[in-house]
Amino acid sequence: MTMHVDIPDETLAGILAKAFRNTAFVTGFVITLLILAMALISYIWTPYDVTKLVIADKTQGPSLAHLFGTDHFGRDILSMVMVGARNSIAVALVAVGIGVGVGVPLGAFAAARGGLVDEALMRVNDLVFAFPALLSAIMITAIFGPGAVNAIIAIGIFNIPVFARVARAGALAIWPREFILAARAAGKSSTQISIEHVLPNIATLLLVQGTIQFALGILAEAGLSYLGLGAQPPMPSWGRMLFDAQTRMVVAPWMAIFPGMAIVITVLGLNLLGDGIADILDPKSRRQR
Secondary structure, eight states: OOOOOOOOOOOOHHHHHHTTTEEEEEHHHHHHHHHHHHHHTTTOOOOSSSOOOOOGGTOOOOSSSSSOOOOOOOOOOOHHHHHHHHHHHHHHHHHHHHHIIIIHHHHHHHHHHHHHHHHHHHHHHHEEEEEEHHHHHHHHHHHHHHHHHHHHHHHHHHHHHHHHHHHHHHHHTTSSHHHHHHHHHHHOOOOHHHIIHHHHHHHHHHHHHHHHHHHHHHHHHHHHHTTTTSOOOOOOOOHHHHHTTTTTTTTHHHHHHHHHHHHHHHHHHHHHHHHHHHHHHHHHHHEEE
């Protein structure tokens, strides 16, 4: 028996053509690609060694030798922004992975079971959601100490109820559909139906939410590093760079400007990318144009 899957009946070429006519998608895609490229390049090359202190070059303004200037230890800020990009992206990516890997199955299971199981899972979900990533990080670091791993755990825990809610809401809208009833009549279990029919139909929701949470993960990592709860020196982090710059805004404003711009541009790019994906893959959005 052929089951209906509610996805756009367009070829890949057609979807790509729509994508590259969507200004938000193109802008977000280009920005995100450039940030990812910068992060990947930092693994094999940076203009200067970010762990090397050159006190004689401290707080130098932007120049041909140091395009973004240097910090109070003489480190090249461009190199630190590049390395900070990979740290922020790695933390946010793993944290989103935790949210998807745990939250989506929980949300789908709650929608499939319903009743008391659904109610119990959602109340626990609400309890976890009540603790923001910052508060979770403070509690975790109080026990295990600060570090990037603990920041990942804290942000990941915060992402779990977000994805659980999105998955449950999307699944609840799919379960009453006729093709789900047909799958049940064919003898498929709730688990099989969730995997084969429900999850493919909510993939767009999860993808868009993933880009949003990725952007929020970048912000959360920067906030935790600013408070000293994220990546620890000498490893650069955008949030830590802002913390170091706060007392030197008058003498060396570039120390705050460039990492701050990196955060703003990255988050903007991810949000535009998410908006563009939602416009392209949502049939209702296309019909309204």
